[in-house]
Amino acid sequence: MPGRLLRLLSLLQSRREWSGRELAERLGVTERTVRRDVDRLRSLDYPVIGTTGTAGGYRLGSGTHLPPLQLDDDEAIAVALGLVGAAGGGVSGMAESSMSALAKLEQVLPARLRPQLAAVGSSAEAIPRPGIPQVSPGVLAVLARCCRNHEIVAFDYDGRARSVTRRRVEPHQLLTLGWRWYLLAFDPGRDDWRIFRVDRIAEVAPALHRFTPRVLPAPDAPTYLVESFTSAQYQHSVHLTVQAPAATVSATFEGVVRGIVEPVDPSSCVVRFSVDTSAMLLTQVAAIAALGPFVVDHATPETAALIARVGERLKQSFG
Template identity: 45%
Template sequence: MSTDTPARLLQLLSLLQTPREWPGGELSERLGVSRRTVRRDVDRLRELGYPVQATKGADGGYRLVAGKAMPPLVLDDEEAVAIAVGLRAGAGHAVEGVDEASVRALAKLEQVLPSRLRHRVSTLQAATTPLTTGDGASIAPETLTTMASAIAGREQLRFAYRAGDGAESRRRTEPYRLVSTGRRWYLVAYDLGREDWRTFRVDRVSEPFATGARFAQRELPTGDAAEYLRQSMYRRQETYEFDVTFVAPADFVTARLPAWLGAPEPIDDGRCRLRASTGDAVEWMAVRLAMVDCEFTVHAPAELVACVRDLGGRLSRAVGG
């Protein structure tokens, strides 16, 4: 019979976090204690804020239900490795929808992983080749987690940076936010050497190092990191206005286009119109529009109209149309 109450409570909590109902007798056998002890341990978990629900019956049962706040999770080795590998794979390839919250979760998890599990995660990822889409460059997950930790702790961050023209430099920054565009990750930070705000493509960052030097967070000019990145990208590249009508409801189209393009305006129940600007190549925009999976008409610019026409003809010829 187990007499180590803290260890037993952790084991009980781990069992209850499996989404099923546990009969009291089965918990008693698993833990090597009496049913009375199981009941007392369940009461202890409730006192700690874990919402354990009991059911009546011949054997009685227990299950952990959703509460007002999420209590700390207890993961076994296999579960921890699976979650870490999944988060690292998503973060390292800028999968659309995997944002800074996922990177923060990965940073927290890897911080507390025992060394033996960190080794298993690294080994498994090194032996796996993911099939990814888009032209986003791969990123070492350690780079993202170092940045996320520095942002959370408000620590100055140093790193080597390679600009688009190949020029290399060393930067000392006050990191503000990580922003994912779906294809790439960007760091929005105050560059102490340039004494101004900057955006950095994370795939061009190497040797990131959180110095431990704390800073008081400055006010970002736009107040929003995603908006600052959008404006910064448009300042650096030539943009154009486009105008497209979709034969589909606005919410359908919104769910299938990048958020930074904005939301289309409803025309009626079956159509909507999007007027926005972008710096993406017209070839890429033509493919993006086709991927919305509905009929559409491009009104402007003429270059995009021509590109969509050429793409449609090329696809038709590819299937003998």
């Protein structure tokens, strides 16, 4: 009996709402037994809320006391690894907070899981990547809440080229790519979808007005983000013909997807990419050059001169 109650509690914590039939099927009991078990949880001060009607069911409400969080073995290790990874990410102050949370998690886990969690905490460490912009966890929390609640949000945005502007948008989803955080939102003032770097967002304020979510012009948010990067025109744009298979060249764009690779034949391809810094340009060109000879088909004069100048310096350095 205690084991089934813990399993029921774990199911209620795993998603917002369950029907009685779904819970009965998962637990291998009758719906009447589910109702009795729910009553037992309520007697233990767990705020299980029941809804009526054809779509009625059960959900775990918020109460004055936080109920114990039930995690199975794999979930506990997944949380631990996530905390270790967060320590090396692009969110400011997360290293100390993640390790503190990991220590608290170890204290409340069953004895059989503590050695595994201790091994993760002592043997795994995420190395922060230098130069990655840090975002405020408070800003992320507000934006995430507004995305979930379909609530309009206002903020100051440092667009660099256009200085700081006050924006009022309909937030859709937070995304992370290449260790950077992005907000995908619809901007009514510009009547179009926009992608904002979260590290350039400040003075976030929910507008306390709800909106009806719009249909995204892409299969999903990650696809929209990647397509936006591949079609954007940054300061340095270049087209190359590379004597290497397209699949091999595509692998060089892992992490920050801003390149388009099109095969010419089985042993060569055309690469088009656009980046906003000379350092990133040279990094991509150098990675491609390591795969095979290439020809610059198109580039702005500044970009072409930069590639030629660095190439000549490398040639002189190695005689």
